[in-house]
Amino acid sequence: MKRRTFRVEGALVGKAVALAVADALGLPEPGARRLVEVGAVYVAGKRSRDANARLTAGQVVTVVLEEGGQSPLSEAxxxxxxxxxxxxxxxxxxxxxxxxxxxxxxxxxxxxxxxxxxxxxxxxxxxxxxxxxxxxxxxxxxxxxxxxxxxxxxxxxxxxxxxxxxxxxxxxxxxxxxxxxxxxxxxxxxxxxxxxxxxxxxxxxxxxxxxxxxxxxxxxxxxxxxxxxxxxxxxxxxxxxxxxxxxxxxxxxxxxxxxxxxxxxxxxxxxxxxxxxxxxxxxxxxxxxxxxxxxxxxxxxxxxxxxxxxxxxx
CATH class of the missing domain: 3.30.2350.10 (Pseudouridine synthase)
Structure with missing residues (x-):
């Protein structure tokens, strides 16, 4: 499994989940939003499917980029x-x-x-x-x-x-x-x-x-x-x-x-x-x-x- 984790701090505080993922990982915003929608993003250990939810300082965000050799954005x-x-x-x-x-x-x-x-x-x-x-x-x-x-x-x-x-x-x-x-x-x-x-x-x-x-x-x-x-x-x-x-x-x-x-x-x-x-x-x-x-x-x-x-x- 390939994943990335980051802590919410600085400019990421108060941002929507999708925007924060895009900024932290250098991804296009539509791709980051889609990762949230398919359930590949976890905020403080809990799955987040709301791309517009606001993040608070200190939260840890984990993004699953690949699981079992397959991207979560692949057609299942x-x-x-x-x-x-x-x-x-x-x-x-x-x-x-x-x-x-x-x-x-x-x-x-x-x-x-x-x-x-x-x-x-x-x-x-x-x-x-x-x-x-x-x-x-x-x-x-x-x-x-x-x-x-x-x-x-x-x-x-x-x-x-x-x-x-x-x-x-x-x-x-x-x-x-x-x-x-x-x-x-x-x-x-x-x-x-x-x-x-x-x-x-x-x-x-x-x-x-x-x-x-x-x-x-x-x-x-x-x-x-x-x-x-x-x-x-x-x-x-x-x-x-x-x-x-x-x-x-x-x-x-x-x-x-x-x-x-x-x-x-x-x-x-x-x-x-x-x-x-x-x-x-x-x-x-x-x-x-x-x-x-x-x-x-x-x-x-x-x-x-x-x-x-x-x-x-x-």
Whole structure:
């Protein structure tokens, strides 16, 4: 990622965001304005889309000029159609496509899932849990402040239950539980390690291997806890990283089987309705890139009630 950062001082104080970006970076004003409009400009750590907003002294402005080798002004491919899995007056649940960030971040230019759901609703959507950018599947939002708070409590208090499916490297046992704590890997920024050798946070995952072959396994994952990268790190600790997961060694394992992304899918979610308390079970169809592993293995994707006691917001 290529970005430029500057502090608002001197002649930049009181200027509109677009004009300040143009002056500080030596850009034509129309180009600077367009960078603001597409969400590539952050003021004091928050995305700013108002090109005419006035800056105050001391604010730090960050401009993303290139991300993933591409300018934010490049023509982006059309976003996949938003698939709604469930909706009522309190809740909306959607099938998050792989490659879409759950929420805006400084490291990602372009729309996010929360932006797209908010646009559909015509008002801000209440995000209560997150999936990694490359992970697909069920994501739920509150449509009111009360619903958002109640849904968040379902995850925070361990009542929400989730079922994931994945294609992983070969060699997984038929079933088991991984209870290795997670800690940040000091040698590899952005990666978590599952080990008892460090002072990590507790993490617990049940798994059931649905099919095991010489090239890959198809596995059902039931997290009890909801830690960052929990499932990815736990499978790596078992010696079977998720296929296509470059950060955890799954990209090399994917050679010859055609995994273009981390093949992890949040397939089902169970939680209490925020107003009625009635159990909601929401399922997202397994996407084509992962489904072909189920087809090759000759096993169906799981469906229905989530087995076991796995809960959490992994």
């Amino acid at each position: 491919p059309p976003a996949p159609e938003l698939r709604v899995l469930y909706e009522d007056s309190d809740v909306i649940a959607v099938d998050k496509p792989a490659g879409v960030s759950a929420q805006p971040t400084e490291g990602r230019v372009g729309d996010s899932l929360v932006d797209r759901v908010g646009a559909k609703l015509g008002r801000p959507a209440g995000l209560v849990h997150r999936l990694d950018r490359e992970t697909s599947g069920v994501t739920v939002f509150g449509k009111t402040a009360e619903a958002t708070s109640a849904l968040a409590a379902e995850f925070r208090e361990g009542r929400a239950r989730k079922r994931y499916v994945a294609a992983a490297g070969p060699g997984l046992p038929p079933s088991g539980t991984v209870d290795l704590p997670l800690s940040k890997d000091p040698s590899r920024p952005g990666r978590w390690r599952a080990t008892r050798a460090a002072n990590g946070v507790p993490a617990l995952t049940d798994f059931h291997t649905l099919s095991s072959g010489p090239a890959f396994c198809v596995v059902e994952l039931l997290p009890h806890t909801g830690r960052t990268h929990q499932l990815r790190a736990h499978l790596t600790a078992l010696g079977a990283p998720i296929l296509g997961d470059a950060r955890y060694g799954g990209a090399a394992r994917a050679e010859g089987v055609g995994a273009a992304r981390c093949l992890l899918h949040a397939q089902a979610l169970e939680l209490g309705h925020p107003r009625t308390g009635k159990l909601l079970r929401i399922e997202a169809p397994v996407p084509a890139d992962l489904m072909r592993f189920f087809l090759a293995a000759g096993v169906p994707a799981p469906s229905g009630a989530i087995r076991g006691a796995g809960s959490g917001a992994a």
